[in-house]
Amino acid sequence: MGSVVELYEALASAPDERARARVIAAAFERLEERYPHLPDLVTNQQLRETELRLQKEIEQVRADLTLQVERLRGEVKTQIEQLRGEVKTQIEQLRGEVTTAIERSRNTLLMWLIPLMFAQVGVMAALVKLL
Numbered sequence: 001m002g003s004v005v006e007l008y009e010a011l012a013s014a015p016d017e018r019a020r021a022r023v024i025a026a027a028f029e030r031l032e033e034r035y036p037h038l039p040d041l042v043t044n045q046q047l048r049e050t051e052l053r054l055q056k057e058i059e060q061v062r063a064d065l066t067l068q069v070e071r072l073r074g075e076v077k078t079q080i081e082q083l084r085g086e087v088k089t090q091i092e093q094l095r096g097e098v099t100t101a102i103e104r105s106r107n108t109l110l111m112w113l114i115p116l117m118f119a120q121v122g123v124m125a126a127l128v129k130l131l
Helices: 004-013 017-034 044-130
Strands: none
Touching: 004 017
């Protein structure tokens, strides 16, 4: 029974309802054997519904991701501001330390230079007296 015509002839020549039912069952069995994926087929409407459902889910995921990105941006901006404040504080501390070290060095140089200058003037004065 390879065609619809053969199925019709088998049904028409069946002597009783039981034989017709057997012919129909055999036809369904051959159909399932020939097309094993037949139960997995979907209609256009089912496909469209699935597509709409997936689009909705994609939009929801996109919205969720957008919210997460915005939240992370806010957190990063906050952390950057905190780090800027810490860096500014550290820079000010270093400036103070460098300024203090420079002042100490200047004072130490002056402490040595002034007596040396007076000693130099004294030595010059003594040399002038000797000549």
